[in-house]
Amino acid sequence: MRSFHCLCGSLAFFENTQCLSCSKELGWCPVCQNLTSLVAVADKAGHYRCGNAECGSLLVKCHNYAVESVCNRCCAVPDSPEKPPEFCDYCRFNDTVPDLTVPGNRENWRRLEVAKRRLLYTLDLLQLPYGRQEDGVDPPLTFDFKADTTHKPKWWWSMGREERVYTGHAGGKITINVREADTVEREKARVLFQEAHRTVIGHFRHEIAHYYWQMLIEDVAEAEFLKVFGDHKNPGYTEAQTRYYKDGPVPNWETRFVSAYATMHPWEDFAETFATYLDMVSVLDTATHMKVAESCDPTTATLPDMLVRYISLGVVLNEMNRAMGLTDLVPEIFGAPIAAKLQYVHDLVRASKRPTSVAE
Ligand SMILES: [Zn+2]
Ligand SMILES: [Zn+2]
Ligand SMILES: [Zn+2]
Ligand SMILES: [Zn+2]
Structure with missing residues (x-):
């Protein structure tokens, strides 16, 4: 995750709705893709200018921001007489x-x-x-x-x-x-x-992950999936679930699965592995933006590179957490079988890139 700046120069974070230093309201601008200061427009109630000088787009708050206080994103006001959308992207x-x-x-x-x-x-x-x-x-x-x-x-x-x-x-x-x-x-x-x-x-x-299984694998690439995660049809999901809740995970699962739950069925193994991949992407992306040495850009790096950096970061972050009495940040042990599953997820993610992002 990137960090952002208020107009006053103070650091701002993705979740913020107000600058902790100058109390200005903050919000996500969908045009310049930034968390920025919201500058109220004097003669237009509920309208703001994006505080990013290079953008300055006219914005309104998402309904869930303005009314419900559970969101911090804005919607761009279109040039046409059309109303801006009620809900953010x-x-x-x-x-x-x-x-x-x-x-x-x-x-x-x-x-x-x-x-x-x-x-x-x-x-x-x-x-x-x-x-x-x-x-x-x-x-x-x-x-x-x-x-x-x-x-x-x-x-x-x-x-x-x-x-x-x-x-x-x-x-x-x-x-x-x-x-x-x-x-x-x-x-x-x-x-x-x-x-x-x-x-x-x-x-x-x-x-x-289950959403992407249905979108990217079901009926189109099941043979490749099977080679890495096993046969999802035999045993079927219900049978596997009953067995898991009766007998528990397979012994010594840690060397082959990212979690005990992943041992239940190939669908859950995929979901747990995919979730671990997103954990890794998020941590590496944050570390890159925070200029932590030894990190890498998870949108361009190879999987082996990402794993090496994530493991070395994990050693440091786990020790930091233990110093504070918290659970380990990176609890997984990334042996060869788990790395092979992550490589599958990595290839799937890279091959499925949409041609242009939603914001473009
Ligand atoms: Zn400020
Ligand atoms: Zn903007
Ligand atoms: Zn919203
Ligand atoms: Zn699941």
């Missing part, structure tokens, strides 16, 4: 947002949006294709952010109805249970499932 993918009358849901939704913006930033960085139905993209990408609900019975003789929300992907729709944004609940689940990491961004990186 990232919020337009939301199909369902949680019930905001329930205490805690807004804060959890905000955390989900923070992670979603990071995910889409990385997809844009890698120029991976994604879009809604109206963009002609198949499968169309959408997000449902929902909470488990208990519908109280209306009449004393009727039954209550419960809806359990499962985090997952189906046909382009990524559903995330807002409980995953609750730090206490998420940490409980992490300990219960013996996971090295369980993060909100991690869920997005895992589920988007």
